[in-house]
Amino acid sequence: MLEIKNLHVKLEEEDKDILKGVDLSVEAGKVHAIMGPNGSGKSTLSYVLSGRDGYEVTDGSASLLGEDLLEMDPEDRAAAGLFLAFQYPVEIPGVGNMTFLRTALNAQRKARGEDEVSAGDFLKLVREKAKALNIDAEMLKRPVNVGFSGGEKKRNEILQMAVLEPKMCILDETDSGLDVDAMKLVSEGVNALRDAGRGFLVITHYQRLLDHIKPDVVHIMADGRIVKTGGPDLALEVEQNGYADILGEVA
Amino acid sequence: MALPQAKLDLTEARLAALSLPDGAGWANAARADAVARLRAMGLPTRRDEYWKFTSPETLTRADAPRAALFHGDETPLYAGIDRLKIVFVDGVFDADQSDDLSLEHVSIEHLADVTATDIHWARELYGQLEIAGQDPVDRPLATLNTAFARDGVVIRVTGKVEKPISLVYLNASESSDAILHHLVRVEAGGDVTVLENGPAAARFNKVMEISVADGAAFHHVRAQGRDHERRAVTHMFARLGRESTYKSFTLTANGVLTRNEHVIELTGDDAVAHVAGAAMGDGARAEFHHDDTVFITHDAERCESRQVFKKVLRNGAEGVFQGKILVKPGAQKTDGYQISQALMLDDESSFQGKPELEIYADDVVCSHGSTTGAIDETALYYLRSRGVPADQATDLLVLAFLAEAIDEIEDARLQDDIRTRLQEWLERRRQG
Numbered sequence: 001m002l003e004i005k006n007l008h009v010k011l012e013e014e015d016k017d018i019l020k021g022v023d024l025s026v027e028a029g030k031v032h033a034i035m036g037p038n039g040s041g042k043s044t045l046s047y048v049l050s051g052r053d054g055y056e057v058t059d060g061s062a063s064l065l066g067e068d069l070l071e072m073d074p075e076d077r078a079a080a081g082l083f084l085a086f087q088y089p090v091e092i093p094g095v096g097n098m099t100f101l102r103t104a105l106n107a108q109r110k111a112r113g114e115d116e117v118s119a120g121d122f123l124k125l126v127r128e129k130a131k132a133l134n135i136d137a138e139m140l141k142r143p144v145n146v147g148f149s150g151g152e153k154k155r156n157e158i159l160q161m162a163v164l165e166p167k168m169c170i171l172d173e174t175d176s177g178l179d180v181d182a183m184k185l186v187s188e189g190v191n192a193l194r195d196a197g198r199g200f201l202v203i204t205h206y207q208r209l210l211d212h213i214k215p216d217v218v219h220i221m222a223d224g225r226i227v228k229t230g231g232p233d234l235a236l237e238v239e240q241n242g243y244a245d246i247l248g249e250v251a
Numbered sequence: 252m253a254l255p256q257a258k259l260d261l262t263e264a265r266l267a268a269l270s271l272p273d274g275a276g277w278a279n280a281a282r283a284d285a286v287a288r289l290r291a292m293g294l295p296t297r298r299d300e301y302w303k304f305t306s307p308e309t310l311t312r313a314d315a316p317r318a319a320l321f322h323g324d325e326t327p328l329y330a331g332i333d334r335l336k337i338v339f340v341d342g343v344f345d346a347d348q349s350d351d352l353s354l355e356h357v358s359i360e361h362l363a364d365v366t367a368t369d370i371h372w373a374r375e376l377y378g379q380l381e382i383a384g385q386d387p388v389d390r391p392l393a394t395l396n397t398a399f400a401r402d403g404v405v406i407r408v409t410g411k412v413e414k415p416i417s418l419v420y421l422n423a424s425e426s427s428d429a430i431l432h433h434l435v436r437v438e439a440g441g442d443v444t445v446l447e448n449g450p451a452a453a454r455f456n457k458v459m460e461i462s463v464a465d466g467a468a469f470h471h472v473r474a475q476g477r478d479h480e481r482r483a484v485t486h487m488f489a490r491l492g493r494e495s496t497y498k499s500f501t502l503t504a505n506g507v508l509t510r511n512e513h514v515i516e517l518t519g520d521d522a523v524a525h526v527a528g529a530a531m532g533d534g535a536r537a538e539f540h541h542d543d544t545v546f547i548t549h550d551a552e553r554c555e556s557r558q559v560f561k562k563v564l565r566n567g568a569e570g571v572f573q574g575k576i577l578v579k580p581g582a583q584k585t586d587g588y589q590i591s592q593a594l595m596l597d598d599e600s601s602f603q604g605k606p607e608l609e610i611y612a613d614d615v616v617c618s619h620g621s622t623t624g625a626i627d628e629t630a631l632y633y634l635r636s637r638g639v640p641a642d643q644a645t646d647l648l649v650l651a652f653l654a655e656a657i658d659e660i661e662d663a664r665l666q667d668d669i670r671t672r673l674q675e676w677l678e679r680r681r682q683g
């Protein structure tokens with residue numbers, strides 16, 4: 001589903017290489033986790049995949065379901081089925097959460113040649129998904145992420161994911177800032193979306209999240225590369241011993 | 252002081268192209284006085300400090316530059332709102348297209364009729380607020396209006412008027428040069444909403460003098476629409492009594508040249524004046540230059556004034572804001588607020604802001620700010636990452652930016668109407 005080959009990325013503004021040859025492929029129906037020390041390039045990978053400005057791909061490729069992602073505008077990547085739950089969701093004063101979500105859903109549907117969702121159906125859909133994530137109606141009325149607590153912002157990301165039903169979901173530290181109960185709700189939200197046609201890439205620092213969202217494959221990223229790949233046990237190893245052993249091993 | 256020769260020539264050339272309306276009545280004296288005042292001050296030129304950011308050349312020259320007529324197929328603004336419609340075509344009242352002018356708690360007449368009458372309340376108002384508004388800055392185009400306006404509505408409000416009075420300006424000629432002068436007197440306890448919209452004329456000079464008595468309220472919502480090539484200069488002169496309210500909002504899209512002036516005097520304690528404007532300029536199809544010039548004088552205690560002006564500019568559009576709050580000696584507990592912001596969608600557009608405070612009382616709260624900014628790239632990326640195309644995402648951010656000004660409209664239906672219209676304009680633009 002998601003194929004990343006030898007991806008090299010530098011900052012556009014300065015001569016700084018951040019990704020130094022990332023190879024990764026996520027199959028449909030699977031959950032892959034990425035762990036790795038701060039600053040190793042995990043968020044950069046997610047930004048580059050979703051099309052954020054400021055990065056230059058100097059080598060390699062990334063494709064989603066056979067389509068070259070790197071050539072597409074961010075909105076086309078979304079319509080093609082890519083979704084990134086941000087590590088730091090963005091506040092947009094003046095744009096209502098509902099307006100935003102409905103515009104996004106209908107724009108994606110339009111891009112795919114599907115009919116727009118009516119206001120009534122949309123409302124029903126969002127209410128149902130919001131309820132499952134314990135997001136109250138008051139929050140939906142507010143401007144996008146404005147005045148939301150850290151955990152509310154993360155839940156709002158998952159709500160968007162639940163409504164947009166993307167094919168490839170990238171979650172960047174969605175667990176950070178969540179209390180224990182919220183973590184459970186969010187994980188249930190994610191698990192509800194798991195199916196044979198959908199792939200997940202879950203970036204996290206903690207085993208805790210992976211207790212709820214059970215990964216099939218775990219990768220360790222360090223200094224802009226995937227340095228080790230293994231099964232769920234790899235995450236446990238990191239939890240217990242930190243990165244020193246693994247990094248020492250590969251050095 | 253003798254005027255510079257160029258100014259003299261300019262003024263005489265303009266005067267030569269105009270003729271005073273004939274007819275008897277008190278207005279003759281007011282008009283003659285205005286002509287004399289105009290000769291003394293001269294028409295504005297770019298050299299005048301007050302016109303530093305806006306060239307008045309096309310507003311002052313003898314003949315109006317042509318403007319292509321705009322034929323929109325959109326639903327007329329305020330269409331769903333029960334209102335009393337008064338239609339002007341090229342600056343001339345059109346009885347056939349207008350509603351019957353009778354409405355409870357208000358009398359509505361024509362300027363042409365009342366000026367011919369010897370005794371009429373309008374006599375005490377006509378030109379008077381315009382004259383008061385000449386100090387400390389000359390506003391010669393308003394004086395020209397007082398001298399030569401042939402038409403306008405004369406409205407006297409004595410209670411709460413149930414539906415808005417809607418002035419609709421249509422144009423039929425590509426070279427129409429319209430001058431309208433409206434008078435509004437809201438008596439104690441009166442409450443009225445005046446709406447304005449429509450293309451008006453190739454060149455439009457409009458003055459509205461508004462006297463708001465103690466405890467009375469005046470609401471104003473105006474849309475200056477999609478007639479790309481128009482040139483307009485408008486003045487709203489208001490004088491507010493004790494505990495009275497004045498609230499005005501203007502939506503502007505397009506227009507080669509628009510200068511909207513508000514001159515408001517708070518003369519009774521506890522009066523409130525809010526003026527707001529949302530302007531969207533795109534220089535691609537025709538030039539766009541929009542100037543909001545506001546002068547608010549606090550001359551009583553505990554009054555509140557609020558100015559909220561937002562402009563979205565692209566493709567070489569030019570925006571100007573000159574806003575002044577003058578707090579006179581003794582106007583204690585004044586609360587003055589002023590914000591002017593421009594959102595620049597590219598590097599070709601420009602914005603000039605000149606916020607000013609002049610305060611002669613010691614116990615006041617006044618704040619002002621003027622900012623220019625680009626679109627928030629992070630927000631744009633976030634929206635796009637959810638599948639919203641770049642141009643549509645930009646529009647969402649544009650609407651969000653203008654929201655603070657639109658929120659100033661008190662009546663929810665009018666607010667909805669204006670917001671919907673704005674969305675339609677943005678959508679049309681996107682679809683080319």
Ligand SMILES: Nc1ncnc2c1ncn2[C@@H]1O[C@H](COP(=O)(O)OP(=O)(O)OP(=O)(O)O)[C@@H](O)[C@H]1O
Nearest residue numbers: 011018036037038039040041042043044045054087
């Ligand atoms: N726009 C930028 N300007 C400067 N440095 C940047 C920029 N973007 C990323 N970097 C640098 O690139 C490196 C990788 O950052 P990235 O955010 O991808 O790390 P991460 O693995 O997500 O870390 P964390 O676990 O702390 O979230 C860091 O050293 C970071 O400082």
Ligand SMILES: [Mg+2]
Nearest residue numbers: 042043044087
């Ligand atoms: Mg990160």
